[in-house]
Amino acid sequence: MLTCADSFAQFGGGGGGQVKAAIHDGDRIALVGGTFIEREQQYGYFELxxxxxxxxxxxxxxxLGWSGDTVTAISRARFGNQQEAWSHLTKSLDLVDPTVIFVGYGTNEAFRGKEGLDEFKANYAKLLDELEKRTQRIFLIKPLPMENMGPPLPDPEQYNANVELYGKAIEQLAYDRGHRTMDLNQAFAKYKPTGKSEPEHLTDNGMHLTKFGYWYVAPKMVEGLAPWTNAPPLQAVAANPLKPHDRVLIPLPYASVPGKEAPNSIPCAIHFFQEGKGVLKSPGEAPEVAANTEQWGRGVDIPATILYGKTEQLRQAILRKNxxxxxxxxxxxETYLYLFRKHEQGNNAVEIPQFDPLIEEQDKKIFELKQPVAFDVQFEEATN
Incomplete structure (x- = not known):
């Protein structure tokens, strides 16, 4: 099991003081950045x-991602100027009122190489000044390298050298200001398909992640924030001591490979505190699974249809909320609601806040859906 403390070195640390716990109950998390951030909402794997x-x-x-954006928030200018772009970003942050912020910039700026590095650092510092007015719990995501997909696409060697340069600058900013960095480059660069079900590349053009790419990197992003226990074997929670007829809570597995049917079974470990035999009864009509406590401790295959089904329901609720x-x-x-044509339909802008209760309803649904599933278990203690 990977803990937040174990993974702190992997994900970078701040220069001063003790880093606070990553995510708290009641936190409002904002994702700010360019294309990498914006497109995540289409798949929902990081949030899942x-x-x-x-x-x-x-x-x-x-x-709050915006395709093509930079640390100056320029893509948010719409029909305005730099001041309008910055104002749009700050108003968006005010709307969310975040307690935790993930920031993903540097992909576009890296094209400028060494020539643009000082300007990038200065603009990033200005952005952090703004974000720190809201919270000190900020994670800086380093830009991903470009995949070499061969001709006719260009050789990414020079660009990737720039990405490394800009990534180091981001690490230094995080260190100086007491924030944490998230570095996915090593996991990204080392990716190799493990079977026919996995594609050769994580991107569709060298730069932009595919659905599979987001699915692949999401757990690696989370490993540095919270203990990742959702890989097989799933770790069920049993009472201590377990009564003859009791229940165990089995956490939901991570989503199955995009485009492939979910497995019918998955290994699950149950750590009983007595020696004997445990019979797991799945909700619905799935067959019972029987094994002794030693086998359960190592992991036993259990029916997984209901688990993967609930995981996908959770992801769909996330997508709906997004x-x-x-x-x-x-x-x-919004041109008619807020901008130069608001004289025509600006009166309809009062309807936009009516989305808020619908969003909050999905938030509640997400919390309900992510809870572990209760399985009945019949336990027989070993007799001497």
Missing amino acids: ALNLALPETNFTVRN QLFFDRFRPQN
């Missing part, structure tokens, strides 16, 4: 993995 790792922690996630918040934060007709 984070919820699965923290089933007892009630928090919310809001995606769409509702996107419509709240970036309504498609």
Whole structure:
């Protein structure tokens, strides 16, 4: 099991003081950045993995990503200028009122190489000044390298050298200001398909992650924030001591490979505190599974259809929440609602806050869906 303390070195540390726990009950998490951040909301795997790792922690996630954005927030200018772009970002942050912020910039700026590095650091520092008005719990995500997909796409060697340069600058900013960095580059670079079900690449053009790419990196992002126990064998929670007829709580597994049917079974470990035989009874019509306590401790295959089904329900609730918040934060007709044509339909802007209760309803659903599933277990103690 990987703990937050164990993974602190992996994910980088701040220069001063003790780093606070990553995610607390009641936290409001904002994701801020460019294309890498924005597109995550289409798949929901990072938020899914984070919820699965923290089933007892009630928090919310809001995606404020904007494709093509930089640390100056320039993509948010719409029809305005730099001041308008910055104002849009700050208003969006005020809307979320975050207690935790994940920041993902540097992908676009790295194209400028050494020439643009000092400007990037200065602009990033200005952004952090703004974010730190809201919280000190900030995670800086280093930009991913570009995959070499061969001709006709360009050789990414020079760009990846720039990414390394900008990543080190981000690490230094985090260290100087007491924040943490998230570095996925090693896991990204070492990716190799393990079978025919996995694609050769994590991106569709060298830069932008595919659905599979987001699925692949999400658990690696979460490993540095919370204990990741959702990989097989699942670790069930049993009472101590277990009564003859009791229940165990089995956590939801991470989503199955995109595009592939979920497995029918999954290894599950139950650590009984008495020697004997345990018979697990799945909800529904799935067959019972019997094994002795030693076997259960190592892991025994159990029916998984209900578990993977609930995981996908959870992901769909996340996606629904993301769409509702996107419509709240970036309504498609905002030119008519807020900008130079608001004299035509600006009166309809009063309807936009009506998304809030719908979003909150999905937040509640997410918390309910991520809870472990209770399985009945019949236990027979060993007799001497």
